[in-house]
Amino acid sequence: MAYQFIQVERHGPVTTFVLNRPEVMNALHSPAHFELHEAFDAFAADPDQWVGIVTGAGDRAFSAGNDLKHQAGGGEMKSPPSGFAGLTSRFDLTKPLIAAVNGVAMGGGFEIALACDIIIASEAAMFALPEPRVGLAALAGGLHRLPRAIGTKRAMGMILTGRRVSAAEGKELGFVNEVTAPQDLMRTAREWAATIAELSxxxxxxxxxxxxxxxxxxxxxxxxxxxxxxxxxxxxxxxxxxxxxxxxxxxxxxxxxxxx
Missing domain, CATH: 1.10.12 (Lyase 2-enoyl-coa Hydratase; Chain  A, domain 2)
Known part of the structure; x- marks a missing residue:
């Protein structure tokens, strides 16, 4: 299927999902959510797809989260039952997902990464849940997944300040599995995926x-x-x-x- 706002690439049993709106730092709007919903539905249903990698187009951002300019301009804000990016409320997906975070992962972008099972981060990656800065809250799973990943006090230190966390600190806190040089990010993510694909x-x-x-x-x-x-x-x-x-x-x- 042809998509406008994402790219889906197959390499044997590994499928890569690319958030493809680099002009807005891969921020997502309603049409992108529904495209991702369809893509993840297809991934879940295909017996020959075993592992997924989620990343962002370009080298600036994994995803800046919700497209606030689209929202402020009166754009439709509907989302599918599977949640933000067709993923954050998808609780029945048993196939593993790897987030290859190539840059900024803010708000909903961080929530996408947290909804994956493994996070590989470029040294250029930056994570935050800054929703309170714009009168919102990280209600697409971030307020629940982050405490479960790193503990309540550490999570509250990020959530209540909206502060930015580097890839290195993310690894220290425990929500990042591995940090790589930017040019090695996708190779490393594919190595993790290949290792998983060797198993049943x-x-x-x-x-x-x-x-x-x-x-x-x-x-x-x-x-x-x-x-x-x-x-x-x-x-x-x-x-x-x-x-x-x-x-x-x-x-x-x-x-x-x-x-x-």
Missing amino acids: PMSVRASKEAVYQGLDEASLEAAIKGQNRYPAVAALFRSEDFVEGPLAFAQKRKPAWKGR
Whole structure:
């Protein structure tokens, strides 16, 4: 499908989603949200797509978040059920996503990155939830995902001041997995994606789902006892990969994962 405000690129089982509005630092408006919603729906439904990378066009910004000029000009502000960027309220996506943050990730842009499972950041990256500076609040998940990622006090230190955090500090705080030179960002993100793609997609999806669902359980005991009822975990037990993995190990060969 042809898109106007995003680009979608396939490389084997890895799909890259590029926020493509560099003239406004990849800020997103309603049409872009709906394009991303469709693209992530297609990614989720395609059994041959196993890992996703999300990045921004150009070298200035991952995403400056909500397109405030579009909003101020009376532009439509509708968003799909899957939330900001078609992602922040998409809680049933078990395929892993890597955010390759190439520059500014502000407000909704930071919320997109936080909605991904892994964040790789260029040394030029900058993160913030500055919504209170313009009379808004980070209600697309940032106020909830950031405390879960780095702890309440550290998160409140960012949220209540709207301050900017460098990639290096983001790694120290714990929401960035790796910092790279700008020219190495996409190579590094693709290396992470390739490493994940070497594993059973069914196992990866079950693991992701068990982690996030388990964090919402009342206790560790409840999480362990309840994990077998999660859809991706149940799908793993029924899958061809569940048979192939032990068989390949016994036969001392590389497994041929099917993702089903």
